[in-house]
Each structure stands twice: as C-alpha cells, then as structure tokens.
Amino acid sequence: MFSDSKNEDVIFPWDKERLLQNQDIFAHFQDPSIEYYGLKVIGGNDDLEEMLLKRFPETIKMQxxxxxxxxxxxxxxxxCKAKQGEYFIYRRINDMIKNMQEIEVLVEA
Ligand SMILES: [Zn+2]
Structure with missing residues (x-):
C-alpha cells in the first residue's frame, strides 16, 4: 500500500513518481542498494496483517x-519455512518495483 494513504493498493504499472515522493531519502543514502519507496508492507499495518493472516493461514503466521x-x-x-519479515519483503518489493516487474495483486472478495 502507499505510505501516504490509509488503504490504497500500489498497483501495476508502478507509480514510481508517487512512491518517490514519500521515499525515505535518508535511508536510501545510507543504503543506495534499496530505493526505500513510500510503501507499507506486512509488519507495519494492522488491517493488512489481519487480511493476510486469514487469506494465507498456511504461509503467514505470527512469529x-x-x-x-x-x-x-x-x-x-x-x-524451507524460513521467516520472511517486514524488511525482507519490503526490500523485495522495492526491487520488483524498481525493475517494473509485475506482482500478482490480491483483491479482497
Ligand atoms: Zn526457503
């Protein structure tokens, strides 16, 4: 989701301009290997977490x-059941957006 909105999904094609407006520029300077787009992912949003826990009970668990x-x-x-937490997922999504790679979007029924 966009970090500048309550519950607006980031959808493909990625609006990099908007994502860069809320970029964590300080973090990006510290580590230029990641863009630090203005994104919220699992770990930072209660509604999102509740939805994902219900949708993917086998792969998303409280850890x-x-x-x-x-x-x-x-x-x-x-x-391998390795934990993939907020930063891991945030980083991957940053990479995919940077490369204009499409991600399958879950639309809540
Ligand atoms: Zn694995």
Whole structure:
C-alpha cells in the first residue's frame, strides 16, 4: 500500500513518481542498494496483517522478530519455512518495483 494513504493498493504499472515522493531519502543514502519507496508492507499495518493472516493461514503466521523485538505476521518460505519479515519483503518489493516487474495483486472478495 502507499505510505501516504490509509488503504490504497500500489498497483501495476508502478507509480514510481508517487512512491518517490514519500521515499525515505535518508535511508536510501545510507543504503543506495534499496530505493526505500513510500510503501507499507506486512509488519507495519494492522488491517493488512489481519487480511493476510486469514487469506494465507498456511504461509503467514505470527512469529517473533528478534530484530523488532515483537511478534507480527511473517511470511514463511514455502520451501524451507524460513521467516520472511517486514524488511525482507519490503526490500523485495522495492526491487520488483524498481525493475517494473509485475506482482500478482490480491483483491479482497
Ligand atoms: Zn526457503
């Protein structure tokens, strides 16, 4: 979702201009290998988490994060069950948007 809105999905083709308006420019300077687009992903949004927990009960589960020192829903790798938390997912989505790579969008029924 866009970080500048309550519940607006970021959809393809990616609006990089808008995503860059809310870019975390400080973080980007610290680590230029990631754009730090103005995005909210799992880990930072309660409504999103509730929806994803219901939709994907097999792969999205409450897990404790040592980095964040709290529990929140994380994706579990379908192959090895490794935890994929907020930063992992945020980083991947940043890469996909940067490369204009399409992502399958879940539309809530
Ligand atoms: Zn894996």
């Amino acid at each position: 404790y994060s040592k980095t964040q020192k709290r529990s929140y829903p994380m994706n579990l790798c379908e192959h």
